[in-house]
Amino acid sequence: MSLPYDKMTNIGMLLPFLYEESRDGYEEGKSPEEIVEEFFKKHTELETEDQKLELLFKIIQYIERQVVLFDSIEDAAFSQLHSESDAGTVMQLHERAIQEHQFSKVQAKLEDFGIKVVFTAHPTQFYPNSVQRILHDLRAAILKDDISEIDLLLQQLGKTPFVNKERPTPLDEALSIIYYLRNVYYDAFGELYKKLKESFSANNFEIHQDVIQLGFWPGGDRDGNPFVTADVTLKVAEELRVSILKNYYNHLKSLRRRLSFRGVSEVLEKLSNELYENIFGKEKSITASHILSYLHDAQQILESQHNGLFKNLLEDYRDRIKIFGTHFATLDIRQDSRIHQKVIDEIVEKYANRDISSLKNSEKVEVLMNENIIANPDDFEDEITRETLKSVVNVKKIQQSNGERGMHRYIISNSDTVEDVMNVFALFKVCGYQDEEINVDIVPLFETMEGLADAEEVMRNLYNDPIYQKHLAKRNQWQTIMLGFSDGTKDGGYLKANWEIYSTKEKLTKVSEENEVKVIFFDGRGGPPARGGGKTHQFYASQGKTIANNKIELTIQGQTITSVFGNKDQAKYNFEQLLTAGIENEVFKNHKKDITDDERKLIEELAKNSYAKYSALKQHPLFVPYLQEISTLQYYGKTNIGSRPSKRGAGNELKFEDLRAIPFVGSWSQLKQNVPGFFGFGTSIAKLKSEGRIEEVKDLFRNSDFFKTLVLNSMMAMNKSYFPLTYYMKNHPKFGEFWQILFNEYNLSKEMMFEITGFKTLMEEEPVGRKSVKIREKIVLPLLSIQQYALIKLQKDEGKREALEKLVTRSLFGNINASRNSA
Structure with a gap:
């Protein structure tokens, strides 16, 4: 409440009132316009439209910073919520392999298995780089429980803009992700590789260098992005090369503090000079094998003349050079x-x-x-x-x-x-x-x-x-x-x-x-x-x-980078989870992973029914107009978060095929309707129920891991939906009937999923995730009210168009950032 926001001293006191007006008003079926106007009338003495809009902008700024603080707190709590011996960790895999006498089978799988996480520049993250760095530092301060540092960082946050004035270039996007490579993944991968070696390197077995890899799309992904040129690709490749050499150079500094022995120190000094020349000088020819030859020489002297003292530190350094080479991440x-x-x-x-x-x-x-x-x-x-x-x-x-x-x-x-x-x-x-x-x-x-x-x-x-x-x-x-x-x-x-x-x-x-x-x-x-x-x-x-x-290979981007792989503890844990998922799948038998012929027919039937329902919705003449007029779809392009245009094709008329997946899914999410995550699922189950076959679907949920995962993910999408936000649309002259179709399917899907799972609440098996969603939804409810209020005003075209459009765009930021735990 005492943060240095301009003209914001009373925001912390006013915000709870807007939250209560929103919470109670939506349940009563009030529109966002009525709720916000009532808030102005009951809790402020503002008279002009300009004053009201200014207050709403200040509230948005305040909520954005609340979200960052909660992100940091949740990140700091990560190690308390997860342990080294959780299911899906390397330690748990090691213990299980020994208990079930499958140790050599795990080694055999590790011979050519690997995971690759590929960073894309898809714009699903609204934090500028400066805010990302504060988030990083805030988490560290919370972990240390350093109140004065937290206070200073929050003050910095209050003065730091959350908006990019200009659209980032592909090179900007690349540099933003390279920050994570340098400050998170260099150590996370190094430590995970070490853990794998300690667990499975018995009997002369070597863990190969490509067991964990990074891929990279910013600067190489030309699909629909005219700003990615051949020159940009060369620049990004050079940034990746220089960045990993800088990591090696800095790592070598700390290594030389320990390996100060005669013979060894001279070899490492030569390497240090050569790295420096390749980073800052004109020399650009150093290769991974050349660096490794220096380390081979250093290790021989260390073992023959100095009893192998600190050999483990040298090996750790050598392993990282094997993993990252001179490329850091593979540019696609x-x-x-x-x-x-x-x-x-x-x-x-x-x-x-x-x-x-x-x-x-x-x-x-x-x-x-x-x-x-x-x-x-x-x-x-x-x-x-x-x-x-x-x-x-x-x-x-x-x-x-x-x-x-x-x-x-x-x-x-x-x-x-x-x-x-x-x-x-x-x-x-x-x-x-x-x-x-x-x-x-x-x-x-x-x-x-x-x-x-x-x-x-x-x-x-x-x-x-x-x-x-x-x-x-x-x-x-x-x-x-x-x-x-x-x-x-x-x-x-x-x-x-x-x-x-x-x-x-x-x-x-x-x-x-x-x-x-x-x-x-x-x-x-x-x-x-x-x-x-x-x-x-x-x-x-x-x-x-x-x-x-x-191998397991997948793309990650935006809020998934920050929420799932955003700091060393999280990254290590989640990379482990991926790696062990692939190994366990091969080594340990589980009948729930394999789909029987009967289950296959049933899923096929459910998918067909669901597709028919979704296709009918897609073909509804109001489908695209609804997104264009009621949602934030057309405002994604104005947020300056990605270098890529927000739609394919030219011209003003929007066609379904022109919609990019991210603004499409994001717009449903902003409406708190999350249609692509559940629509058709309820109808497909209800059809089988009407034929007296609901027990078949219940058995499918119990016995098929694949189907269970789909149901649980869909329930997560529904848990993040909040239809009361748009109850006011029931009687909308143009879209009332279309809105009812969405609402009916949401209710039906929820009812059917409760029936087949036996759950009483959505995300019942994930109390921590459910709690996180609940807190975040509470934080952003006033933000949703402001966004909807501005969208309604824009439809009426009552003037102040520029300010109202800006209000919609600004409220996109906090809403998307707050839903980071969707990954």
């Missing part, structure tokens, strides 16, 4: 298949003098493969064509500076055909690469319902293509396939999308095994369940033996 390139096709068409037209309208896409690839065409990016006027070709040329440069692990994947969004993959192979050829120089995994991304349905046939044909077979042999018969949850859920609804991805994985596993290919599934998962998120450990632990389990 991603682009849409339709862009590739456009580039291929231009190349064929320009260099082969062919009429592209008379050629099939497969014939265009043949032309480029057989006619030794070398394309010069500067020959093309079209910027996207130039940039696409330059980015392919740059792969070789980045591999030379950062090592091959620095960039070795090219991901193709909207992959629907064999040509979508072969086009990328052809692009490498026309950019002058010989077959043996294409040291890159070409990764199709299947994301729509149509793409998922065709995936098996596409991969079968690809595996039978002689050119691609040679490429796969060079890649040690490994094939990565990406599956996108966000667009899948947007396209098919929650139950259908998840089942489609599960069954597609099964089919792709089978076709890969038939062709002696080791398939890796890379999951494009978001934070909230509606974007494929939810409890990640449960998700991977519930996949049965019909799905390949060679």
Whole structure:
């Protein structure tokens, strides 16, 4: 209450009144407009519209900082809520492996198993970098119980802006995540690797360096982002290289304080000088193997002349160089298949003098493969064509500076055909690469319902293509396939999308095994369940033996980075959970992971019913207008949190296919309706109940880990819904009937899920998560009132348009940040 906010001395006293007016008013069916006006009348003496709006802005600022404080408190409590011996930790895996005599099986699995977490720049996080750093320090001060430090940091928070004045560039986004790499993951990975070695390195068994890896999309993800250029990619690659060398340089400083012995200190001093020169000087040639050769020399002297004193510190340093190389994180390139096709068409037209309208896409690839065409990016006027070709040329440069692990994947969004993959192979050829120089995994991304349905046939044909077979042999018969949850859920609804991805994985596993290919599934998962998120450990632990389990790879972004992997304790714990989920799945048998034929038919039926209900909603003529007029959808682009445009396509008219998954899911979340996380689920269960088959669904929940995980995640989405916020819409002249459809399905889904689970409350098995949601929802309820108040006023167009729009945009920030525990 005594924080240095301008003109905000009484906000702390007024806020509880707005909360009570909101809580009681919504239950009585009042509109947000009535609630906020009543608050002004009863608790303030403000008269003009300008004064009222100014107060609302101050309340938003205050609530934003409340959310940061609660985030910090929750982060600080993490180690009290989780222990080293929890289920899913390395310690628990070690003990279980010994008790059940499976130790050597776990080692066998660890021989080539690994997890990879890929950071994306998708804008789901509203904290600017300066606030992120305060959050980091605040957590440390809370852990120390340092009241004066906490007070100072809160004062700093009061004076620090929460809004980016300008949209961040892709390089800004990259630097924001590199901060976490340097300050969290360098130590988290190092310590986790050490723990794995201590637990499983018996009998001359070595844990390989790629058991835990980082991937990186900012600066390489071109899909829909015109601001990611080939030059930006080179800059980001250089930032990654320099950042890991800085970590090595600083780590080496502390190492040299202990290894001060004759012979050893001289070797380490040479290494230190060379690192310095590669960071700050003109020299850019240092490699991981070169650094390791210094450490090999130092270790030999240490063991032969100094009794191996502090050898463990040297080994820990060496392990980190093996893990992070000179790349830190693997930078991926991603682009849409339709862009590739456009580039291929231009190349064929320009260099082969062919009429592209008379050629099939497969014939265009043949032309480029057989006619030794070398394309010069500067020959093309079209910027996207130039940039696409330059980015392919740059792969070789980045591999030379950062090592091959620095960039070795090219991901193709909207992959629907064999040509979508072969086009990328052809692009490498026309950019002058010989077959043996294409040291890159070409990764199709299947994301729509149509793409998922065709995936098996596409991969079968690809595996039978002689050119691609040679490429796969060079890649040690490994094939990565990406599956996108966000667009899948947007396209098919929650139950259908998840089942489609599960069954597609099964089919792709089978076709890969038939062709002696080791398939890796890379999951494009978001934070909230509606974007494929939810409890990640449960998700991977519930996949049965019909799905390949060679590695676990997934995307994380925005609030998932800060809430699940935001500090060392959290990151270590959650990386462990992922790693052990994959190992346990293979080593320890559990019938609940495998889906029987009867269960499969039942899930198929539920998914079909759910899809029909969701499709009908999608086709409702008011579906897109409702989001456009009632929600915050059109304001996402004004928040300046991401470099990427908030919708695909040009023009003012909004079509369903133009909606990006993040603003789409986020807008439902801001309305507290979370439709993509549950819609259709209730109807599908109710249909079976009406046929007298509810016991079948109850058995399915009890016996299938996969189905149980879906239900629990959907219940989490519903627990974060709050329909009283929009009760006032019942009688809306345009949208009243549409709102009722959503409300009815919410109530039905809740009722049906209570019936099949036996729960009395949502998230019943997760008391800590439930409590966190409850506290956060209480904090942001006044914020939701302000946002809805501004949206209603905007519909009436009563003037003050600019201020009201700003009010909506500003209230987006706290709402999204407060829902961080959706991951």
